[in-house]
Amino acid sequence: MGEPVSGSPRVLLRTVDVARESGYSVQQVRDLERLRVIPPAPRSSNGYRSYTPIHVHALRAYRGLAGAVGPVAARQMLTELRTETIAEAASAINAVHVRLARERDEALRAQQALGAIQAEANTPEFEHESDAMTITELAGALGVRPSTLRFWEQEGLVIPERVTSLRARRYGLSAIRAARIVAALRGTGYSIPAVREIMGSLHQLDGLGETRRILRQRLDQIATRTVALLRAGADLEAVVMSAQEPTIAG
Incomplete structure (x- = not known):
């Protein structure tokens, strides 16, 4: 699992900060935002993107999910997790664990x-x-x-x-x-x-x-x-919990 992202969900981060924390390049962060892996980042008064720690968690979660189920399915799942209830999200994540266990x-x-x-x-x-x-x-x-x-x-x-x-x-x-x-x-x-x-x-x-x-x-x-999914655990939790507070997710 990734290291905790410093700051509250309200802390604003630059694109370069998100890239450093998530392990992606600046261009990859922008591309993944365009693909809706992470929610759209609002623009600050000077026109720059303003990200939050939730965006970092979402990117880390995507890395683990993509390793477990593939990038296309991971993008769809993350989009759904940001709008689902805790029970629905937990069920979706558990289904991935069950699928991997069945394949094994x-x-x-x-x-x-x-x-x-x-x-x-x-x-x-x-x-x-x-x-x-x-x-x-x-x-x-x-x-x-x-x-x-x-x-x-x-x-x-x-x-x-x-x-x-x-x-x-x-x-x-x-x-x-x-x-x-x-x-x-x-x-x-x-x-x-x-x-x-x-x-x-x-x-x-x-x-x-x-x-x-x-x-x-x-x-x-x-x-x-399976290990990729386990590593994404804490970041998936952060994404799921952010769905309960829409204003935090931006």
Whole structure:
């Protein structure tokens, strides 16, 4: 979290002061004001902008939010926080924490799935008819809709066998394993093209190792985003509290 900004919310600051306190350049401060990351600064009698400590808090909060959810979402969230009640603002900030926690849990589940798949891959495979699954059974096991499996099939991610007489889909062990990986990666937030690339790498040497590396990288990114949000905590609090006194925010 940033160091406390000296002075009361009524203290007037120059652009250069705000830049020094927030860690942005003078031009960045002006640009972020134009983008409404911070409220418009009133002009003093000599025509210069007059900022307050709240503007510094907003800029610091933006830095943390941008690291956690991206600059576009951070700009929108800060604009909303300046007009919401304490309860609404707290709910919005908590939702970001929940989202990051969910992404982390999904990445960990993907890692666990890959570990189980690797263990199975090292076991001699003797596939029996009873090992196969119908599309309904596999969808239920993965917690997805049958239509999702059909979509993955269209995208070339999970290719089932077929019972020719009824054209019913039948998934053997290799297809089931592929479906588990796809489900884990999609649950972690990977796009279809990214999943296709990862699935292609599994057929190469050390494909599982590369996929595991990608998931470790994903976890590191989530941790960095979480820390950025935590560092913004005190500044977010200042922004939220300033919304209860509109005259302070300018």
